[in-house]
Amino acid sequence: MKEAISDIQQPIIGYHRDDEGHWVAQLACGHNQHVRHAPPMVHREWVRSPAGRDSMLGFELGCKKCAEGAPDDDRPVFSEREQ
Numbered sequence: 001m002k003e004a005i006s007d008i009q010q011p012i013i014g015y016h017r018d019d020e021g022h023w024v025a026q027l028a029c030g031h032n033q034h035v036r037h038a039p040p041m042v043h044r045e046w047v048r049s050p051a052g053r054d055s056m057l058g059f060e061l062g063c064k065k066c067a068e069g070a071p072d073d074d075r076p077v078f079s080e081r082e083q
Contacts, residue, residue, distance in 0.1 A: 008067050009060035015053050016076045023047050025056075030072030031065040 010027040018024050018034070025035045037044040046052030065073070 008063045010063045010066065011058050011060050012056055014057070023053070025061060026075055027061065027063055029063055029066050031063050031070065032073040032075065033061055033063065033065075035061075 008029075010029040010031070012025045012035075013028050014026040015035075016024050016026065016032075023035050024032045026032055035044055035047050036042055037047045046056050
């Protein structure tokens with residue numbers, strides 16, 4: 001039986017942008033998760049600035065990929081500051 005997504009919380013340890021320029025959180029488990037600010041459905045003002053993103057480092061997100069037992073995601077070799 002798979003665990004519920006909300007049961008598998010993983011802290012944000014960094015960020016990068018995807019090929020379309022959307023912000024992606026890098027989670028401690030090795031998975032990536034989009035963190036879009038896309039009103040009216042999703043309000044994440046913090047994604048829009050470096051200070052906002054920095055303030056959310058360590059914040060835990062539910063990881064669907066952990067719940068599914070997925071392998072680690074690929075990550076870019078550059079940091080957010082280089083983008």
